[in-house]
Amino acid sequence: MATVLRAADRLDQPWKNGGGRTREIIAAPASTAAGDFDWRVSMADVGVAGAFSSFPGIDRTLMVLDGRLELSFADPASVHVLTPGAAALDFPGEAAVIGQPLDGPVIDLNLMVRRVSFRGSIRHHAPGRVLEGDEAPAALLVVALQTTSIEIGGARNTLERFDAVHLDAPSQADVTVSRPVLILRIDRLDV
Numbered sequence: 001m002a003t004v005l006r007a008a009d010r011l012d013q014p015w016k017n018g019g020g021r022t023r024e025i026i027a028a029p030a031s032t033a034a035g036d037f038d039w040r041v042s043m044a045d046v047g048v049a050g051a052f053s054s055f056p057g058i059d060r061t062l063m064v065l066d067g068r069l070e071l072s073f074a075d076p077a078s079v080h081v082l083t084p085g086a087a088a089l090d091f092p093g094e095a096a097v098i099g100q101p102l103d104g105p106v107i108d109l110n111l112m113v114r115r116v117s118f119r120g121s122i123r124h125h126a127p128g129r130v131l132e133g134d135e136a137p138a139a140l141l142v143v144a145l146q147t148t149s150i151e152i153g154g155a156r157n158t159l160e161r162f163d164a165v166h167l168d169a170p171s172q173a174d175v176t177v178s179r180p181v182l183i184l185r186i187d188r189l190d191v
Helices: none
Strands: 002-005 012-014 021-028 039-046 058-073 078-082 089-092 097-114 118-125 139-144 148-152 155-159 164-167 175-177 181-188
Touching (some): 058 118, 148 164, 155 164
Antiparallel strands (some): 002 164, 058 089
8 A cells, every 4th residue: 555645734743852853754563753663764953063862772774865964873882974965874763962053054864763672775777667576574665765656566746855755555556757766665574
């Protein structure tokens, strides 16, 4: 089943540490910002430097959609600069990290998964078929980077910038996109 999640319908909520605001796209099960989820996808506006919220037991994948963001990690000491078009960065949710927007505000996309049960990834995807013989993930999201036509099992929808489609049975859907998109994949770990 496919669910269209419109960017215009997302509600702002405070960060767990109170230092900013985010817009949840989807979480399973439905969550609060406190971390009571198996997996969660959200977008945030980062306008000033500050510490990231701590999410023990969670793995994070972060991708910048607009702007440039410098992430400084305390342990091990490292600095990463994320930009649109670059690969996503994976890091543990409990890591001590400071985000510093460079040259103005930043919009980021954040995928968080409970480490003991799931693995997550965000990648750029060219126009065409979304699943090409992949083993079916537990969940799959398609996020539009610009106005995009998406066809799911013969039904066509138009997605505006940052709209998303959640596929909760991705192996059963024939999905194609007309423009480049982001694919967020959540895989269940065999434990």
